[in-house]
Amino acid sequence: MTPYPKRRRLQCLLSLGILLLAVLTASCAQSSPAATGSRSPAETGAANSAASMEAVHVSYLDLTANITDLRTRVTDWQKGDDNGLNIAKEKVERIQAILASVTWPSLLMPTAGAAYAAVAPMAKALAAQDKPAAQAAAETFGAASHDLTHAFYGDWLPTLKGKSFTAMAPHATYLDLSANLSDLQARVGQWQKGDESSLNIGKEKLDRVRVLAQHMASFKMLAKPLQSITAALPAVAAALDHKDLAAAQSALKPLSEGSHDLTHDFYEWMGKTTSANDPACIQAAYLDISRNMTDLRARLTQWQQGDEASLNIAQEKLDRMAAISGHTGWPVAMATAIGSTRATVEPIRHALKDKNVAQALTAVAPLATSSHDLTHAFYGDWLPKAYAPAQAAHGMTGMGNMPGPATGGQPAPTSGVVAFPAATPVAAHVDVEPHSSSAAGKQAAAVASPATKRAVIGGFGLVNGLVIATAAIFKAKTGKGRAVSGQGGQNS
């Protein structure tokens, strides 16, 4: 066997070195998931399943609203309002349904678990009409809700910063953002009136607005108002930090304008699009439409009482109702209630156009029944089963990742991250096509798991290494590829 010339041996050695480097790169990529800069599924829970982040978000909103209502109703009942007792029972059922419907991410599990643990004592207390026990359970709910809110905005939501929306509309985030913007302005107003505690709450709201605006940044159709809002935040923060009321009021003006534009652009977008038949979309749409139905009725009452400004606001609310009802792919369980809601829109619109108060009040009357039916259809028929197919697909029981029927007296989770099954992507979302933006279609590849990344990077390293090694071997065997003899140039 003729030995390779020294130069060829060097080339082979070099090629082997490159191959080794490629393999090392591959193995390094495999051995250092932390280097990816991404969190593990256990850390972010649903965050890593972008598909379920909206489900978690909208369920959080629904849950905290119902906990607040429950506590109010329990307090009313304590004060002698017996009607509050029945409504409180309904609220408990809804809280249980919400808690059990979605897969809670591990970061929220301890606090969601604490709320879940309070369901059974509250249900028992209400059934037994035991006021002290109900009060104690209400306090537990209050503490759980408080902790959940901090975990939600402080821990979980920031992990989603900038993540792309998947199949779901940014409806939940919009609702949350607009509510916090409104609260922020209200808190500054209360601070102006001398309520010092509102200053700190205002700061909290500001932080939430910041987090939510960043989270929503990937929704491009709202880029402009979101930019205005984001740009206005530092001035508000500085004013609140320096306790400068005049500066705060001044800084709130652009924020208020941004908030107005956000709402306008959001419903305009909604009016032009149709949503996927996705549980999170439906849940967000339900929350929004029911809020607007309530607001509409309130505004019409105010208009009747002489507040002319309420007429225009009522028209806006009606437009939003129409936009939401047309945008959403409502499930069969809610179809009847939504149908009767839609049927009220045109009569109310005509009445408002004619500025006919009596006609408007007549037209809006069926809305009370529709709203009631819709709520029952939502919590009673639809929500308990809404996420079930996805959970079943992941071997779950239809109880989200809660441990079992709350009213069955299951022990409360104490360390949710360990005690509950790992957060699982909601598979029902996977096949749902996006409806938000051009980016929506791109999101199929948006989140690659660390394992996929390791495999892909390693695979590329290996392939390139093999190509180089093969080329080196061929080159050594054939003797081709030498530089132009005696000239030093590279091309022959």
Add this chain to the structure above:
Amino acid sequence: MSANLLKHRTLLRVLQSGWYPLVFQAIAGAVFTLIVFQLLLGPESAHDNLGTALTWVLWWPLIPILFVLLGRFWCAVCPFGALSDLVQKFVGNVRPVPVFLKKYGIWIIDGLFILITWADHVWGIVENPWGSGVLLLLLTTGVVVSGAVWQRRAWCRYLCFLGGLSGNYARAGMVELRTNAAICDECKARAVCYTGNEKGPGCPMFEYPRRLDSNAPCVLCGACVKTCPNNSIEIRVRPPTKELWFIRKPKFEEAFLAVVIMGIVFVQNITMLEIWQPMLAGLQRLTQTTSYAVNFTVTFVIALAIPVAMLAVAALVAGKLNGQTTILNFARFGYAIIPLDIAGHIAHNLYHLLAEGKAVVFTALPLIGQPMPSGSTALVGTPAIQMLQYLLLALGVLGSLFTAYRIARSHDGAKAWRSFAPYGVLVSVLGLINVGLFLLPMATRM
């Protein structure tokens, strides 16, 4: 004839130096490494990813401007070109480029360009750091294979989709590298500019500089400046679009690429506008499917087909008037679309550059331990950007109209207006469509 820039000793020395384009390649290579690292292993959100910001907010908007100002200078310093050279130097088998590639390379480039644009929308590349990273990995593998197997920069000449784009744009560029015919006629150096000598390699783009009459295959790498023993190489400044006026052998596939790029500009604009949502909803009703891939593909095909069909109709009408075949008219006047392509491309990306430009700094700050600011990423206001966009489009329309006229004049002499008329209408309509698209609000990338 304009002045030869290489008469300036400093520039000549720079190009003759072994450090050119090595220094630029080293800088580009370092930035490229950072970008790849960020895209693959950095933040998953495009909003926070420096790789995304550097690639799609800074580089992609600047690159067409660079092509107009300096031709394919970018290709000389491109990290992929450098990688190809490196692989070839150590393990290259320097086999001849297959005839298939030489014959159909531009069609492959056309296809790749269309495929990558389609994949960007359906699978996510631009707005997804991981997708962008995987695209770079795929290109890297292609470059490695090409460098390991074939001669010279086969990748850059026959396969690189950006090379096809830059080749077309560079034709309208303001700088050209040519030779002094009088000196070359007397040359006894046996084509060292093609084969290389001790001072440097032969032309990496398979060109014999003496016959070079287009910017499309020249990457301004300076190899011929180094190897030419007679200082015959000249770099001259010329009016933009001038090369397009006198293309002797127009190629259908290059004209096709030019007009397809117009369609791609349409697609890129449409899908970033607010009207895209209602359009998508309408398409869903029409196709009876909510599959984004299906609905986007329909839009994509239509958007690409519209300018192609319009050019074909213009070529057909022109053929009736000037007596030439439709194919020849298509190929000849397709080049006239290039100025409008460039204007549309720059105008579209100007929005990303100027409205999101600060994102480059914002996303870089966390790398040095600083918090990422949350303020606006805009460098200038939207009205200013829109004004610049309209100005660019106006220049593009004028450039395309003038180019079409000059092409007509160079071929049809006194009957130039007959050939020009259909293309004048075509360019005006394409310009109006572009203006219409830029009137609508656009979304951001970051």
